[in-house]
Amino acid sequence: MEQIAQDSRLLAATSALAAVGVAAVSFKVFSFLKTLLELYVLKGVSLKKFGAGNGSWAVITGASDGIGKEFAQQLAKNKFNVLLVSRTASKLETIAKEIGDQYGVETKTYAMDFTKGDNADFARLGDLMSNIRVGVLVNNVGTNHDIPTPFTEESDKVIEDIIEVNVMGALKMTKLVLPQMQTNRSGLILNLGSFAGMVPSPYLSVYSGSKAFLSTWTQSLAKEVENQGIIVQNVNTYFVVSSMSKIRRPSFLIPLPKPYVASVLSKIGLACGSNVPFTSTSYPSQGLANWFMNLLSPNFWITQNFNIQKDVRRRALRKRERLAAEAASGSKTA
Numbered sequence: 001m002e003q004i005a006q007d008s009r010l011l012a013a014t015s016a017l018a019a020v021g022v023a024a025v026s027f028k029v030f031s032f033l034k035t036l037l038e039l040y041v042l043k044g045v046s047l048k049k050f051g052a053g054n055g056s057w058a059v060i061t062g063a064s065d066g067i068g069k070e071f072a073q074q075l076a077k078n079k080f081n082v083l084l085v086s087r088t089a090s091k092l093e094t095i096a097k098e099i100g101d102q103y104g105v106e107t108k109t110y111a112m113d114f115t116k117g118d119n120a121d122f123a124r125l126g127d128l129m130s131n132i133r134v135g136v137l138v139n140n141v142g143t144n145h146d147i148p149t150p151f152t153e154e155s156d157k158v159i160e161d162i163i164e165v166n167v168m169g170a171l172k173m174t175k176l177v178l179p180q181m182q183t184n185r186s187g188l189i190l191n192l193g194s195f196a197g198m199v200p201s202p203y204l205s206v207y208s209g210s211k212a213f214l215s216t217w218t219q220s221l222a223k224e225v226e227n228q229g230i231i232v233q234n235v236n237t238y239f240v241v242s243s244m245s246k247i248r249r250p251s252f253l254i255p256l257p258k259p260y261v262a263s264v265l266s267k268i269g270l271a272c273g274s275n276v277p278f279t280s281t282s283y284p285s286q287g288l289a290n291w292f293m294n295l296l297s298p299n300f301w302i303t304q305n306f307n308i309q310k311d312v313r314r315r316a317l318r319k320r321e322r323l324a325a326e327a328a329s330g331s332k333t334a
């Protein structure tokens, strides 16, 4: 009798464990199929919802190069007027003219240095936006450590610049445009995040922390305004060819800005491989990489990342030494 009771308890425990196992595997299979569907089949929220083609404006920070310039071009192609913001007035004017000529939209430019964190700059930009209807804000401007650097060796200036540009810049820009989006009950705010905000990056700790801030803040704000017709989304980006990444050639995982931005704009509101709320990893190979990364422990990725950054630092220091030696021998022969 006792034996039968023990056997039935064992059977119940084994069945419960098997059910948990099946549920866990089914959940992973479902989440993988959902990721494939979102990356390759489904379309995101249409840009028309945010005023494309009806006189609305898109405001893009860091719009004179790389990913930001591409956002400006593709949003203009989708018939948004564009307000371009970055440091260098001459670059902004050239791009604004090209965009105006090519897409027949209105353009405005505003040159400011986000590292200064000057409230008067933001106030003037606010005035410029007070009589236009802003449908889209792309908080794209960002800055990084020059090379991977141990925290205590990093200069105060680099640390302050990263926080001023990546964190305060996004907060202040959003504070300028969100009230009118709330009045209009329509708006899209894209915050350029990074895998470095998802996987802590030793030796790039301040950049990594700034992007983690953006991720958490985006999620909180997105929830606050989701019932007001406004989408706030963290754009979870792995590498893209640009001057910031210092990568010149595209590869399977590393696109040029053009296909990268096209993927972002066509997948608004879809997670595409990310398991973080209000976050999208829209470029197909990066979305798949994100999904697979979530299978392994964060500890594993931090260690991998640290090894990579140590190696990048070693090579960057060797390059600096070589350039310094070349410069020294050049100045001797001159």
Ligand SMILES: NC(=O)c1ccc[n+]([C@@H]2O[C@H](COP(=O)([O-])OP(=O)(O)OC[C@H]3O[C@@H](n4cnc5c(N)ncnc54)[C@H](OP(=O)(O)O)[C@@H]3O)[C@@H](O)[C@H]2O)c1
Pocket (backbone or CB within 6 Å): 061, 062, 063, 064, 065, 066, 067, 068, 069, 085, 086, 087, 088, 091, 112, 113, 114, 115, 139, 140, 141, 142, 143, 165, 192, 193, 194, 195, 237, 238, 239, 240, 241, 242, 243, 244, 245
């Ligand atoms: N590229 C990547 O692999 C990658 C990966 C993950 C995340 N991201 C994020 O994507 C965003 C764009 O990166 P990107 O690679 O396209 O950069 P990028 O090619 O270096 O372009 C940066 C843009 O920002 C402007 N800018 C830089 N510092 C500024 C400042 N202090 N004040 C005002 N404007 C400034 C630059 O123009 P001026 O020099 O004329 O001002 C330029 O228009 C960043 O937020 C970055 O963190 C990039």
